[in-house]
Amino acid sequence: MPELPSRIDAQPDTVGRDLGRLVLTVVELLRQLMERQALRRVDAGDLPDEKIEALGVGLMRLEEAMVELREHFGLEPGDLNIDLGPLGNLLGPEAGQGR
């Protein structure tokens, strides 16, 4: 059983990284929701090709930006997958195992 921290450390040198992690987690969640929604619309087949291309480029840039930001804060993909206890993980079980 992993040792549980008895309190949350708010060290000045880690608080920036922790805040970055929290913000990136929220952004990553939104990015994945947008991507899922985009894929559903592609599945439905009611989008014109130009719209699909624009969506794809937007999502691709967003993912590139996420990777850069993550590296800036020294975070792994799995670091953004917050454990919600009985609800499972925020980004699903397969998120953050590298892609």
Added chain:
Amino acid sequence: MSLVWVYAVRDGDADDPPAVSGVDGERPRVVAAGTLGAVVGTVADEGFDEAGLAAAMEDLARLEALARAHHAVVVEAGSAGAVAPVRLATVFRDDEAVVAMLRERADEFEAALDRVRGRREWGVKVYADTRAGGDDSPAPAPGDRPGTAYLLRRKADRDRGAAGRERARAVAESVADAAGTHAVDVRRFALQDARLSGRNEEMVLNATFLVDETQEAEFRAAVTGAGDGATVELTGPWPPFSFATADPP
């Protein structure tokens, strides 16, 4: 002053106490009442009264030591015959209180013992790679449309993941079915996070089966032979923790 810790309830005619040390290093003994016998240990007042146990539940090291000792006594008690394990940290004032509890809940204990007599518990966990599966063919990628290519790639990833999860679920059900044909009862538990088991694969089945001793060979063969392409972990035999554990009063 001392208290009485209860490990398990079993048939009263077997009165040889388990030959292992208990939670307080004490030698377990048997308190009998009618056809039932409670396997108990005399423990110190200090550390085992209400406040002491509440503190122990917060102290992982102490809790682990208590759980291991409790478990060892229950396993030993169950090696001789049917046993109904009692939950960790069930403590009585004295032997008279244990006898009163045995008499009051005799029907419940006898039903539990009847249910598990001649039967043992086996744990079955199945791990599978939920990402592998489905069609691996690359999506057609128009070179001049990088956004479209990106979306199609993500779509293929998603579909492959869905197919992998679906296949893993089918494997889990096939193992559960194969095991179930040789078991008298089953309990399913929540799947554990992959990080707890230290495996790369994901847990897709976490179940425990109550198996008649005459069926054990068939049960084990069926379980280990099932689960094509997945890792099947069989543990046991255990005392029937999941099928006969008595709640504290």
